[in-house]
Amino acid sequence: xxxxVGIDLGSTTTKAVVLGMDxxxxxxxxxxxxxxxxxxxxxALSEAIIHARFSLIGDALARGGGALSPTRRGWGxxxxxxxxxxxxxxxxxxxxxxxxxxxxxxxHVLREExxxxxxxxxxxxxxxxxxxxxxxxxxxxxxxxxAPGTSRKSDFFRDLAGSRYAQLAEEQSRVHGVPFDAxxxxxxKAIVDVENSTAxxxxxxxxxxxxxxxxxxxxxxxxxxxxxxxxxxxxxVGSVGTGYGRQRLPFPEGxxxxxxxxxxxxxxxxxxxxxxxLDIGGQDTKAIQVDDxxxxxxxxxxDRCAAGCGRYLGYIADEMNLGLHELGPLASLSVRPVRINSxxxxxAGAELRERLSLGEKREDIxxxxxxxxxxxxxxxxxRSGGVQNEFxxxxxxxxxxxxxRALGGLIVENYGEVRFxxxxxxxxxxxxxxxxxxxxxxxxxxxx
Amino acid sequence: xxxxxxxxxxxxxxxxxxxxxxxxxxxxxxxxxxTLADYTMGCYTNLNLPTRVDxxxxxxxxxxxxxxxxxxVKSCNSFSAGQLHILREVEKRVSRPGGFIESDLVDPRYFxxxxxxxxxxxxxxxxxxxxxxxxxx
Amino acid sequence: MEESLPDLVARAEALYRDxxxxxxxxxxxxxxxxxxxxxxxxxxxxxxxxxxxxxVGIMGGxxxxxxxxxxxxxxxxxxxxxxxxxxxxxxxxxxxxxxxxFPAICDVIRNLSGMWKMLFPEKxxxxxxxxxxxxxxxxxxxxxxxxxxxxxxxVAHGAQPLETERLRESIRLxxxxxxxxxxxxxxxxxxxxxxxxxxxxxVPGRHGGPSQLDPLPxxxxxxxx
Numbered sequence: 001x002x003x004x005v006g007i008d009l010g011s012t013t014t015k016a017v018v019l020g021m022d023x024x025x026x027x028x029x030x031x032x033x034x035x036x037x038x039x040x041x042x043x044a045l046s047e048a049i050i051h052a053r054f055s056l057i058g059d060a061l062a063r064g065g066g067a068l069s070p071t072r073r074g075w076g077x078x079x080x081x082x083x084x085x086x087x088x089x090x091x092x093x094x095x096x097x098x099x100x101x102x103x104x105x106x107x108h109v110l111r112e113e114x115x116x117x118x119x120x121x122x123x124x125x126x127x128x129x130x131x132x133x134x135x136x137x138x139x140x141x142x143x144x145x146x147a148p149g150t151s152r153k154s155d156f157f158r159d160l161a162g163s164r165y166a167q168l169a170e171e172q173s174r175v176h177g178v179p180f181d182a183x184x185x186x187x188x189k190a191i192v193d194v195e196n197s198t199a200x201x202x203x204x205x206x207x208x209x210x211x212x213x214x215x216x217x218x219x220x221x222x223x224x225x226x227x228x229x230x231x232x233x234x235x236x237v238g239s240v241g242t243g244y245g246r247q248r249l250p251f252p253e254g255x256x257x258x259x260x261x262x263x264x265x266x267x268x269x270x271x272x273x274x275x276x277x278l279d280i281g282g283q284d285t286k287a288i289q290v291d292d293x294x295x296x297x298x299x300x301x302x303d304r305c306a307a308g309c310g311r312y313l314g315y316i317a318d319e320m321n322l323g324l325h326e327l328g329p330l331a332s333l334s335v336r337p338v339r340i341n342s343x344x345x346x347x348a349g350a351e352l353r354e355r356l357s358l359g360e361k362r363e364d365i366x367x368x369x370x371x372x373x374x375x376x377x378x379x380x381x382x383r384s385g386g387v388q389n390e391f392x393x394x395x396x397x398x399x400x401x402x403x404x405r406a407l408g409g410l411i412v413e414n415y416g417e418v419r420f421x422x423x424x425x426x427x428x429x430x431x432x433x434x435x436x437x438x439x440x441x442x443x444x445x446x447x448x
Numbered sequence: 449x450x451x452x453x454x455x456x457x458x459x460x461x462x463x464x465x466x467x468x469x470x471x472x473x474x475x476x477x478x479x480x481x482x483t484l485a486d487y488t489m490g491c492y493t494n495l496n497l498p499t500r501v502d503x504x505x506x507x508x509x510x511x512x513x514x515x516x517x518x519x520x521v522k523s524c525n526s527f528s529a530g531q532l533h534i535l536r537e538v539e540k541r542v543s544r545p546g547g548f549i550e551s552d553l554v555d556p557r558y559f560x561x562x563x564x565x566x567x568x569x570x571x572x573x574x575x576x577x578x579x580x581x582x583x584x585x
Numbered sequence: 586m587e588e589s590l591p592d593l594v595a596r597a598e599a600l601y602r603d604x605x606x607x608x609x610x611x612x613x614x615x616x617x618x619x620x621x622x623x624x625x626x627x628x629x630x631x632x633x634x635x636x637x638x639x640x641v642g643i644m645g646g647x648x649x650x651x652x653x654x655x656x657x658x659x660x661x662x663x664x665x666x667x668x669x670x671x672x673x674x675x676x677x678x679x680x681x682x683x684x685x686x687f688p689a690i691c692d693v694i695r696n697l698s699g700m701w702k703m704l705f706p707e708k709x710x711x712x713x714x715x716x717x718x719x720x721x722x723x724x725x726x727x728x729x730x731x732x733x734x735x736x737x738x739x740v741a742h743g744a745q746p747l748e749t750e751r752l753r754e755s756i757r758l759x760x761x762x763x764x765x766x767x768x769x770x771x772x773x774x775x776x777x778x779x780x781x782x783x784x785x786x787x788v789p790g791r792h793g794g795p796s797q798l799d800p801l802p803x804x805x806x807x808x809x810x
Contacts, residue, residue, distance in 0.1 A: 257573060258570035259570075260570035260573075293581055295574075295577045295578055295581050296570075296574045296577065297545060298539075298545060299571075299574070300548070301566070301567060301570075375651060375652075375653070378656075379653070379656035379657070380656075382654050382657030383657045386657075414654070497698075497700055497703065498699055500699075522662050525663070525691070525692035525693050525696075526692040526695070526696070528660065529659065529663055529697070530658060530659065530693075530696040530697065530699065532657060532658050533657075533658045533703065533704075550661065550662075
């Protein structure tokens, strides 16, 4: 089956969306952006293909035999997104099993990398033993970590393994007197190589077969569906790259589009009635006006200063020792938001500490911070031409409930009631737009 | 950056900062210094904003531009302050999109090539898209 | 009208903080005159006063004003005063004013006068340029011309025509006011604890609010006591 792909190389995450030739979304993938852009692209793409294959498996199971072809699905406002209406739990279990395989495989590469690092440097004896203990513990935990019905704090190996490693390292440090910094330092060095190694994620075929054995070895229908999908040849006929690092993408010049256009088109595909799009990403904010065809008519981006972007929330989360996804809910508990005048990311930590020392509650400070961020976004929206009906909010920050509430309030106050769109898949907006551009190009090429 | 995207600049107000000939002004050879002074007093930055908007709108129409670009220079507030307002007014009048970048002529710290290239690329691609979907406006 | 000092200070503070200019509306209702806002500092309040106009000093919004629309007009490096002034204009806080005078205090304010013309075409908007040459026959002529232009413009918007005697009287009043302010500052120099900064800032009918010539003598009396 032919497909086109759009890759959005963002500052924090890299996204890929895969489309069938009729415009159906086949799959999407996301991974950490990292020092090696080529690898980030490859991994995002392979994640998207994996996801596509799983969707196809789901379709195959639901249809029970017959030609493999994806069921049309949309990005509708009900958040149906990529979920197939008749997706069976079996496929979910299969995917979980595959993730487990991937994790194990990455853990294995991590072990090798750490071993290499330890062998190269002359380190205190205790270090090697501690590392071994940590790794063994982590290996033992894999089954429980990916047990059916569990959910994990993050889907990225770096986050998942990293936080567990740090916890175990602390224990080792406490019990055996091994320096914590040295342990964590080893991980930080090794993880880069793990991430940049495509081998670490392994091959879908191998993982899929192992996953089937894990989930339902006696399930013939499943095994047959998996086998057919594994054997299905997926051919890429077009690709478009976008995003912050797009110059580094392994794409020829003509296949690169600005993220403004991709975002506009992507938002239009998700919500055809949208006219204004606000994207607050990791380190930039974009306000885009589109027409009824999804073509951009005007836009504004934040200037040099990245204040008010996602990265700022990241720093705050670190300072408060919270997960990024915990900020919003905590801020929502505030009854008396503190007024924050600046959102300087550089001074975020200092300002936060000062406020805390003055006796302000965490949730009040957070509420104030969220409002300050949204005010900057409002300013950008005003510059780009205001807010027209309908209004779509995308980007990582759109997942933050406190930010969404603050934005909603300010929009109603200043622009009246407009339809407010958010999709849980909004992080893929840019990649979707890019994939659609790729599709248009591919169709035009076919016609010629 | 313009050449890379195949864009051509057809007119500019930057050349009007010395003075303006458009409205028919000519030097009088019998009173060279006086008319030189008159010329200087009529320069772009001595025109009020509504007049500047008129001038820009006229250029876009006369030179049949597909769009106009505003370069906001930090060092010269006289020229730059309020350009966002001018941008919107001109857009309203000529129904062509305006692009906006911030930079400086003197302070290299305020010139970010990456930032500007990003905005220009997006702007040119935007114009390209509009033309392709039929209709230059 | 005997007003205690604390009450006076409180009233001055309230006036200063009143962005919607309720007191200006009241004044207009009571006197039927027009009110014109201005940015400090080169604006000839005496001229306005002589023509029955209430000069209202505008110094932008302070930290309790959130800028939502004002940012749409100015790029990132422009300071807060013009942004907040536009914000006040757009959120109808300045509706009570019949116009604005923008003196030559900085290039941004200069351009703001043009922006005001485009945003509020029916209101008065005057850019008051000031002479750079202080020779009477050069700068003096220029300045007189500018003031006469302003005076004519004010009349066109409903002010009373300019009369010499009234101008003289206004100048006298404002000079007296200035003398009293200087006296207050001198007192502050001698006994700073009796004239704290935050009170000094709002009381002497400064540019932060409508021109208030009356309460100042009262203040001096109280403070001297």
